[in-house]
Amino acid sequence: MTTAVLICPGRGTYNKPELGTLARTFPDAGLLAAFDARRSALGQETLTALDGAARFSNAKHTRGDNASALIYAASLGDRLSLREDIEIVAVTGNSMGWYSALACGGAVAPQDGFEIVNTMGTLMQEALIGGQVIYPHTGDDWRPDMPRKAELLALVAEIDARAEHALKLSIDLGGMLVLAGDEAGIAGFEDAALRLDRFPMRLPNHAAFHSHLMAPISAQGKARLSQDLFTQPSLPLIDGRGAVWWPGATDTRQLWDYTLGHQVTETYDFTRAITVAARDFAPDLFIITGPGTTLGGAVAQSLIAGNWRGMASKSDFQTLQNETPLLVSMGREDQRGLAA
Known part of the structure; x- marks a missing residue:
């Protein structure tokens, strides 16, 4: 068995x-x-x-x-x-x-x-309501990079603290962070995060799942x-x-x-x-x-x-x-x- x-x-x-x-x-x-x-x-x-x-x-x-x-x-x-x-x-x-x-x-x-x-x-x-965006915190070798993850979560918190912005960690997904927020919050992350290939990537027809x-x-x-x-x-x-x-x-x-x-x-x-x-x-x-x-x-x-x-x-x-x-x-x- x-x-x-x-x-x-x-x-x-x-x-x-x-x-x-x-x-x-x-x-x-x-x-x-x-x-x-x-x-x-x-x-x-x-x-x-x-x-x-x-x-x-x-x-x-x-x-x-x-x-x-x-x-x-x-x-x-x-x-x-x-x-x-x-x-x-x-x-x-x-x-x-x-x-x-x-x-x-x-x-x-x-x-x-x-x-x-x-x-x-x-x-x-x-x-x-709102939407989701996905972004990696590990490299191609998939080795955990906790400082990088902490840096990204700090950015999320900073954006969320802005007036009329909402952005939270939606899903901790292995080597990826799925973020949920309103339009202002997601756009703020897209503007601030380093562009990596196709990331940050919005998920079509997704709402701000797993958030307030x-x-x-x-x-x-x-x-x-x-x-x-x-x-x-x-x-x-x-x-x-x-x-x-x-x-x-x-x-x-x-x-x-x-x-x-x-x-x-x-x-x-x-x-x-x-x-x-x-x-x-x-x-x-x-x-x-x-x-x-x-x-x-x-x-x-x-x-x-x-x-x-x-x-x-x-x-x-x-x-x-x-x-x-x-x-x-x-x-x-x-x-x-x-x-x-």
Whole structure:
């Protein structure tokens, strides 16, 4: 039996190459039909239609009300497709991937998880408060550079302190900082930060996730989504603080409150979540569900930051990965067979 931590990706992972993912990989036609029926009842385009479109549309497929549901379904489908000889010892996710992790870890039923993600994605899209920008704090070798990270966070704090500017750390994402803010805050960072290749890079159709600017969305989510949707998880869940929600010992009201409260309005520390996953659960594999392949670098960088198995750089990770794979991305055709 191979032990694994399952990791669910967030927004920005269903792009042109992922078009048709559900048609290719989703294993439960009845469950997908149920998701489609719920979307139709709300007057939304079905996942089958979005996934089966003749061509990918940035304007349509990256909208919060569409992207969130597509990503959730792809992640859940991969969870349902795992080989029987893989034992999941814990589940975590990045940002929106927390909603997927709840379903993959048994804390919500699949259709209840869909209701949560579809509701929150729709609320985000309708309001579209602020935005996000991403910027690296490590070099090409992925070696941790804590002074550089501290320097960038100091810049963020300085900009946030300006009159009529808002800028916060949204996601600590391995070797990247995802920042959330209003237009003035993001523009201030773009003006001040050193231009590095394509960075600073704004994320299209993204709001100021994981910041105080999302307080109205948090309140609306709590008003619409009942505590009764949540139950005891069947697997340990590692949240965006690095806290673990244990089966049989979870206060489901607190889980509801965290999911629709802190998780929406405060920084999501994905780096810490992966560090806790490695140190507390010591899995043979880290498995990233689909869609997409972009989260692998952040997972590897987080493991390097935690000095997992003595890794201190990108080359160390590549050496270990080539010897015995420790990271599997199910969105990659050359790796999918290792888990599905």
